[in-house]
Amino acid sequence: MALDSAGPRASAIARLSATQCSYAYFREHHLQPNSPCLFPQDLVKHWALLRCRLLDGTEARQFDWDYLRDQYGSLDISCVELGERAVEPTPRTFGDLCDLWQSGGGRSKYLKDWHLPLRVHEAAEQHGKGKGKERVRDELYEVPEVCLDDWMNEWECSSEGRGDDFRFVYAGGGDTFTPLHRDVYCSYSISTQIYGSKRWYLFPPSCTPALQALLVEAERSDTCVNCDKWADARKDDFRRRGMMVIEQHAGETIFIPSGYYHSVHNLAHPTFSLNHNWLNSHILPSVYRALSNEVARCRDAISDVKEMLQRQAVQDGASEEGWRKEWEQTVDGLVERSEGWSWPTFWHMTLHTLRNLDVPLAELEQRAALSRWPVIPPPARPPTLFVVKQVRPLLQDFLQRPEHEWQLLPGLQDVVQQIEVELQRLS
Ligand SMILES: O=C(O)CCC(=O)C(=O)O
Structure with missing residues (x-):
């Protein structure tokens, strides 16, 4: 220097x-x-x-x-x-x-x-x-x-x-x-x-x-x-x-x-x-990691709630799935409050973007007419296959998470399935 x-x-x-x-x-x-x-x-x-x-x-x-x-x-x-x-x-x-x-x-x-x-x-x-x-x-x-x-x-x-x-x-x-x-x-x-x-x-x-x-x-x-x-x-x-x-x-x-x-x-x-x-897709892996870190931080911060839910379920003879759902929704609510978003918004946003890829310009214009955001013409986006390659490993990682949020958070399973369909369509 x-x-x-x-x-x-x-x-x-x-x-x-x-x-x-x-x-x-x-x-x-x-x-x-x-x-x-x-x-x-x-x-x-x-x-x-x-x-x-x-x-x-x-x-x-x-x-x-x-x-x-x-x-x-x-x-x-x-x-x-x-x-x-x-x-x-x-x-x-x-x-x-x-x-x-x-x-x-x-x-x-x-x-x-x-x-x-x-x-x-x-x-x-x-x-x-x-x-x-x-x-x-x-x-x-x-x-x-x-x-x-x-x-x-x-x-x-x-x-x-x-x-x-x-x-x-x-x-x-x-x-x-x-x-x-x-x-x-x-x-x-x-x-x-x-x-x-x-x-x-x-x-x-x-x-x-x-x-x-x-x-x-x-x-x-x-x-x-x-x-x-x-x-x-x-x-x-x-x-x-x-x-x-x-x-x-x-x-x-x-x-x-x-x-x-x-x-x-x-x-x-x-x-x-x-x-x-x-x-956008170029930094999606970093955004995903940042969100995972925040989820882990929130889990740690309220780990006593998890123990309480678990104990209560044992006392009531309730199913494991019941307390796990409640726990994941509690964590998700905390992440949403502290970060302004959480897994459901991340994946809804991803689905929304994938659906607008490889769509004729006239249709994009029709969709954009209902939005406050302008139309994004294909030359102002990376190649579709690049986007697919950025999203696919994150989805795989998400589906393999031990917490199984994709099954336990309301509506998320459906979103994840629709993303899989879009990734197939675009590959
Ligand atoms: O302009 C400022 O004071 C802050 C702007 C900023 O931090 C940003 O654009 O990321």
Whole structure:
């Protein structure tokens, strides 16, 4: 590792050119190797949401407060307060937050995980226009081709989903940040900076063991890991291990691979970004492993319940299958609450995706008309056989688990059988 006067140089993130913003390039160079990159503005240059920046020449110099207030000012929000003591009023609507920011205040307010696309969709539908999807596209943005193959959002936005999604706005004052973390479900993240800039500290999975002690200590002391505050010696140590430090500017989109820890620091006042958590067949094995680990952790955490159910069944002379079913459903409920999903959702999502593979485009378009997610044309997905090869061993592993969840959780046996049928169809 080269040393200069500022210490070891950080590994550099791949900065893609306009011609590299295609699914084929991204798949080969970033999805398959699970490697980060920064897309140029060309990826999103048609997005309507970019209207909220007032351009001075080619540079975005100002936020268009009036535009944002007119469009979204009445929507309810809930901000995280990162200041020592909250001396400012708590903004209740996005309009309140714009007022605070425009007056120079609100530096420690962070509006996180705000489901703006869903809110825009719901508002359009409620007003009877039934054009929610078009409104999201025409007012906010169109999902870039590189991340259309997104099992989480495709499933959640479909009529079978839970009415939720993983499409968020992060809008923060100049003193806000997101501490070190890894993304939900071991998913990817993609984040487009609409206004202002951010600093990202990005850690390849090889750094995870070295980060563990810091994360455990932060949890023990009820604090968090803020990489911006690290001493130079620690930053240098992690640079040697592969940490990247990236400044992301307005218009740029960063891709965070699965399993990468990261911490994110807003550098302007305010900042506004749009983000998706997402996953697909390339990382399905890691997502499956992460879910199995969470299930094991939940089992351990409530092992006394298992003993109680077992004892009760013996006393009542009840069947083994009865208490096992109750136990598996209890574990499943806990996993669902702690993780936001569990085996049934994982397999329903997988089935939903398989059913949309190798289907004529006209039919996909018909199906997508009933969904909040756009149609995924075949060139924006990996080859079908690749997907089959990713899913099949996971299904085999799941069917062989000693816990037999596939038989004991309601409805799961049917889903698993339908997946087998789909895998046959697609092979
Ligand atoms: O922008 C932020 O503060 C956090 C975003 C993030 O962690 C992500 O996109 O994964």
